Amino acid sequence: MIFFAHYLNAEVVDATEKTIGKLKDMIARGGEDYPFIEAIVVEKGDKQMFIPISYAENFGYDEITLKIRSEKIEQYKSGLKDFWLYRDIVDKQIVDISGTRVVRVNDIQLGKVEDRIRILGIDMSTRGLLRRVGIEKWRIFKPLEPKLIDWKNVQLVNGAIRLKTVSNDLKKLHAADLANILEELTPKQGISLISALEPEKAAKVFQELNPMQRRLLVDLLGEEQAREVLDNVPTDDLADYVKTLNLKETKRIFSYLKRDKRMTVEKFIEYPNDTAGGLMTSDFVEIDPDWTVEEAITHIKNISNKYRSIFFVYIVDKAGKLFGVVSARTLLVKDLMDPMRKIMKPLKKIHTVHPATDVKKVAEIMTKYNLFSIAVTDKHHKLLGIITVDDVMRCLMPYS
Incomplete structure (x- = not known):
């Protein structure tokens, strides 16, 4: 296996064997599963050159020989998708999409394909770090093995990440997995990642965060983005979040919400969490x-x-009084012209709870009757809201 560290600090000489400098970095172009190396970054004193990889005749660990004279080199011009291996990746945090975690890069695995060099993966092992400092081959370190992650399963996360640089694979991760990843990133990196998501997906990630992380996220997003995200967060989750805020913070969050949503949240926060x-x-x-x-x-x-x-779906009259319930399955199998009052399960046959009902009692009823959700009504049978089984589980098994 060959790695980036094998070439780091290698001497670069031209066709006349004149030393141009030392290799300090490589430039690759993103957009492919396994990006090609497009250029090398060579330094000598204060001078820095960007030499196209096509000029290299011999690519050795200790010496890289060019096939032209140094004065004839046309320097490489970087593109928008380009990234540097050492500057942008080594020692940086990488999202391992397959493992849905953040890892630190100690070295980069390379491979030669049809006389070109490609990035194949990253090495997050201690051996990768030792390789960079030149003591990998010491006998004491022989038992250490590389820990490799396939490049196509990683996504770079840095402070300058932009919308177009976040892969579709990363966006497709479950909100809970993205929340776990955010926990391991710096605030700047986390905001860069969350800003690249659609507001609906960002709202789902918001729901998976603990109260402190939610507060930090809203603070860093800024008013415009915070409005978009909070507009997509369910009212019950918003109410839970607002309960953790002081008066000044609560007023600010309420100023971000649309009137109807704000009024609903204000009503919900009157009730105890349990x-x-x-x-x-x-x-x-x-x-x-x-x-x-x-x-x-x-x-x-x-x-x-x-x-x-x-x-x-819940059958209610114009005053909001609950009449009955119809499952989505029932809607699909019944005649299209049947009225809802004919096919619904009437109020007297469904289970409801009062707003003051203890969460353990709610869980007991839902478990006993195998319910995915249960309606919450007042003494006049007005439908106030519903409780889903996942919300019960969140309450009984809170954030650790």
């Missing part, structure tokens, strides 16, 4: 009892992007 009211969310679908199945399905299609999941 009660049904503290757990409930307003993210549920309401349907008029006189609507047909076809009207209900059309409505759901139009608003579905606003919800994390839709397992049930």
Whole structure:
């Protein structure tokens, strides 16, 4: 195996055997699974040269020979996708997409493909570090093995990361995995990463963070981006977040929210966290009892992007009183012209809880009757919100 460290500080000589300087870095061009090395960075004193790799005739560990005279070298011109191996990668943090974790790079594995050099992976082992300082071959270090990660499974994260440099693979990671990665990054790196996500995905990541991380994220995002992210966070999660803030911070967050959402959050924060009211969310679908199945399905299609999941729709009148529940499965199998009041499960046959109901009691009811969600109503049967099983689990198994 060959590594970047093998070439670091190698002498570079031209066709007349004149020493030009020492190799201090390599430049690669992103955009491929295994990027090609396009140029080498050579230094001699204060002088720095960017020499196209195509000028190299012999690429040895100790000496790199060029096939032209130094005065005829046309220096390499960097492109937007270019990155430097030592400056941008070695000793930096890399996201291992396959392992959904952040690792530190000690060396870079290279490979020769059709007379060109490509990046194949990164070495995060102690041996990679020893290789760079020139003591890898000492007998005491022989048992140490390289720990390699395939290059196509990594994504560089640095302070200058831009939207176009974040790979689709990284964006496709589960929000919980992205949250774990953010925890290991510096605030500057974390903001660079979260800013590259769509607001909907950023909001899901926000929901996976602990209160302190949420506060830091909102502070660093700035008003405009914070508005976009918070607008996509469910009201129950926002209420939980606001409960951790002081009065000044709460006023600032409320100023970011739209009026209807702010009023709902204000109502939710009145309830203790360990009660049904503290757990409930307003993210549920309401349907008029006189609507047909076809009207209900059309409505759901139009608003579905606003919800994390839709397992049930709740049948309520114009005053907000709960009449019944219909599962998504029932909607799909019933006649399109059937009215909702005909196919719904009526109120007297469904389980509901009061806002003051203890979370353990809520969990007991949901477990006993195998419920994915449960409605929260007041004494007049007005639908206040619903509780999903994942929210119950979050309360019973809080952040460590």
